[in-house]
Amino acid sequence: MRISISTFVLALAYTGREVLAAKSAHIRGVSDADQALYQPDESGNWACLNHPDIILPFSRINDDYCDCPDGSDEPGTSACPNGKFYCANKGHVPGTVPASRVNDGVCDYDTCCDGSEEWAGIVKCENKCREFAAEYAKKQAEIRKTQVAGWNARAKLVAKAAGIRQTLQKELGQLETQIALSDARILRAREALKLAEVQASSRVGTKVSPLLGRVKARIEEYQKANMALSQRVTILETRLALAQDILQKLNDEYNPNYNDEGVKAAVKAYQEFKESDPGDGDYRQLIEISAADDEELFSEEEIHVDPDVVEYESYISLQWRLWIHDQKTKLREFLVERGLLAERKPSGETASVSNAKKERDAAEKQNDELKTKRDSVSKDLEAEFGDDDVFRALAGECIDIESGEFTYELCFNDRASQKGKSGGPTKLGNFDKIEGNKMYFTQGVKCWNGPHRSAVVEMQCGEKNKVLSVSEPAMCEYFFKIVTPALCTKPESDTKPKDEL
Numbered sequence: 001m002r003i004s005i006s007t008f009v010l011a012l013a014y015t016g017r018e019v020l021a022a023k024s025a026h027i028r029g030v031s032d033a034d035q036a037l038y039q040p041d042e043s044g045n046w047a048c049l050n051h052p053d054i055i056l057p058f059s060r061i062n063d064d065y066c067d068c069p070d071g072s073d074e075p076g077t078s079a080c081p082n083g084k085f086y087c088a089n090k091g092h093v094p095g096t097v098p099a100s101r102v103n104d105g106v107c108d109y110d111t112c113c114d115g116s117e118e119w120a121g122i123v124k125c126e127n128k129c130r131e132f133a134a135e136y137a138k139k140q141a142e143i144r145k146t147q148v149a150g151w152n153a154r155a156k157l158v159a160k161a162a163g164i165r166q167t168l169q170k171e172l173g174q175l176e177t178q179i180a181l182s183d184a185r186i187l188r189a190r191e192a193l194k195l196a197e198v199q200a201s202s203r204v205g206t207k208v209s210p211l212l213g214r215v216k217a218r219i220e221e222y223q224k225a226n227m228a229l230s231q232r233v234t235i236l237e238t239r240l241a242l243a244q245d246i247l248q249k250l251n252d253e254y255n256p257n258y259n260d261e262g263v264k265a266a267v268k269a270y271q272e273f274k275e276s277d278p279g280d281g282d283y284r285q286l287i288e289i290s291a292a293d294d295e296e297l298f299s300e301e302e303i304h305v306d307p308d309v310v311e312y313e314s315y316i317s318l319q320w321r322l323w324i325h326d327q328k329t330k331l332r333e334f335l336v337e338r339g340l341l342a343e344r345k346p347s348g349e350t351a352s353v354s355n356a357k358k359e360r361d362a363a364e365k366q367n368d369e370l371k372t373k374r375d376s377v378s379k380d381l382e383a384e385f386g387d388d389d390v391f392r393a394l395a396g397e398c399i400d401i402e403s404g405e406f407t408y409e410l411c412f413n414d415r416a417s418q419k420g421k422s423g424g425p426t427k428l429g430n431f432d433k434i435e436g437n438k439m440y441f442t443q444g445v446k447c448w449n450g451p452h453r454s455a456v457v458e459m460q461c462g463e464k465n466k467v468l469s470v471s472e473p474a475m476c477e478y479f480f481k482i483v484t485p486a487l488c489t490k491p492e493s494d495t496k497p498k499d500e501l
Contacts, residue, residue, distance in 0.1 A: 028062055028076030028119065029085040029102070031094065038075075048072050071099065076119075078102040087112035092133040149463040150488030157486060160393040161385065166265075168381050170272070173245075175374040177238045182367040184234055188227060189363045193356035198325040200350045385413065386434050390486045394465070399482065401467035408470045410480055416441045416455040418478075428455045428478050437487055447476040455480060461488035 027038040040046050040058035048054040048068035056067050062076045071080030083099030095111035102117050107125035109115075113132040115125025246269045349357075385392040391413055398411040407419045408428075416428040429441030429452075437459045444453030455478040462483025469481045 029083075030075045031086045031088070034086075046073075074099065076102070078104070085112075085117050087114055087116050089114050089129050089132075092129040092136060144491055146463055147461060147488060147491040150461045150485040151490055153463055153485035154390060154488045157390050157393040158388045161389040161391075164392050165381065165389060168377055172374065172377045172381065173242050175370055175377065176241075177235065179367065179370045179374060180234045180238050181231060182363065182370055184230060185363045186360070186367055189356065189360040193353070193360050194322060194325075196350070196352040196356040198322060200353050201325065201328075383413075384434055386486065391434065394484070394486060397465065399465045399467050401470060403470045408467065408478075408480070410455075410457060410467060410482065412439075412465075416444070416457070416478070416480070426453070428453045444476075450476050452476070453478070457482060459484050459487045461485070 027035060030038055037049060038046070038061060044058050045055050046058045046061065048056070048070060049072040050070040051068060054068060056073060060067055061073050064074070064077045064079050066080040066083075067073045068080070071083035074080040074083050076085060077083075078099045078101075080099055084096045085099055085102045087095045087097065089095055089112065092113055095113075097108050097111050097117050101108055103120040103122055105118070105122045107115055107123065108117055109125075109128055109132070112125075113129040114127045118125045249265070249269070385395070394412040396411060396414055398409055398414075400407055400409040402408075405420060409417045409419065409425070413431045415430055417425040418428055419425040427444045429444035432440040432442040434440075439457040439459065441455040441457070442452070444455070446452045453476045457480040459482055463485060465482065465484045467480060467482050471479045473479055
């Protein structure tokens with residue numbers, strides 16, 4: 001059978017018109033942005049979107065028969081169980097419904113306010129996008145109002161948290177200075193006790209010559225001056241370290257902008273640093289001992305000293321006295337261990353030894369208290385308080401809600417508890433960590449024949465701190481929903497649907 005050239009040309013022209021018509025057709029159930037995915041090739045064929053190896057005639061799109069495994073050939077019918085129908089909802093927010101809801105005789109206004117999913121006419125769905133858009137705009141305005149108020153409240157919390165951190169850092173610096181002074185006090189107290197014990201154990205007389213009395217007084221003056229100088233050196237070393245930290249902070253946070261907050265903070269810290277200088281005190285006067293006084297020490301008439309009533313250690317330096325005392329102690333211990341010498345029975349200690357022990361104990365107690373407080377402040381500064389340290393401003397603040405027979409209380413970064421109408425509270429958990437928009441509480445009171453109680457707190461933006469609900473999805477596992485300004489983000493600019501009704 002022969003086909004004439006004219007017949008062949010007419011067939012090609014007809015096919016070309018079909019292809020052009022298919023390319024210009026609007027595919028039901030597909031968004032404007034995805035219409036380009038539904039274009040036939042030059043032969044009038046089309047491939048499944050996620051299975052390009054399956055090629056169909058373009059005419060089989062929306063033919064109410066599912067050919068593609070991904071359902072992409074039936075975007076406007078209910079033929080494919082995994083298909084999705086796009087609702088334009090002009091003037092409102094676009095939406096999609098599962099293919100099973102297309103032409104099922106039910107108006108799905110929650111997602112398709114334009115009623116386009118019921119195109120077969122089984123039921124008539126009026127276009128309600130205008131009223132839905134108005135309600136949506138109202139809700140969005142309320143949400144934005146909450147976001148703005150919450151963001152402003154959060155800014156105050158961040159500022160408060162920064163102030164708390166700055167106070168803690170200042171307190172930590174002061175504690176380090178006090179600990180350095182306390183360490184020096186302990187050393188002096190221990191040396192004084194050792195000297196008192198040496199003097200108590202080696203005393204053979206109580207009378208000294210006037211010359212030795214003046215020598216002893218002069219030595220005490222030198223010791224006092226040395227002690228004051230040592231304290232001043234300790235203070236200056238600590239202040240030098242603080243100054244280095246301030247300069248390092250300035251170096252790390254400096255910005256050429258004149259209004260840079262890092263520069264302002266460093267300048268303020270430097271001013272506080274200068275104001276906190278305790279001054280030189282009177283230690284310089286203590287070390288300016290006149291040489292003339294030393295000459296007068298030996299300018300008096302010769303004094304006769306009775307060697308039988310003088311402490312022999314009065315003629316020996318403190319270093320040698322301590323050494324002699326240690327050697328005598330070691331020798332006595334050696335002889336006692338080998339049974340060559342009877343163990344000395346304890347005798348009542350002298351007043352000087354007793355006072356020296358009290359001073360040592362007081363110094364050590366003060367030092368322990370300062371270090372405990374220092375460690376507590378350091379731990380607080382290193383603790384996790386969320387982005388911008390915002391939860392530091394809320395730490396310890398509690399909110400609650402009544403639910404059923406119980407009142408549930410949540411204390412930020414502290415604990416969660418449950419209290420019945422009678423009886424005391426039951427701890428649901430201690431604060432553990434913050435991850436994203438959730439706060440975790442663990443190791444609560446153990447349930448009978450069950451695990452330890454625990455709680456997860458889901459947080460979202462709100463102008464004020466408030467518990468919305470509490471549930472127990474699993475035994476002894478509690479779930480809180482709360483709102484707090486700590487979770488608010490900076491509001492975006494107003495956005496409106498581009499399509500007009």
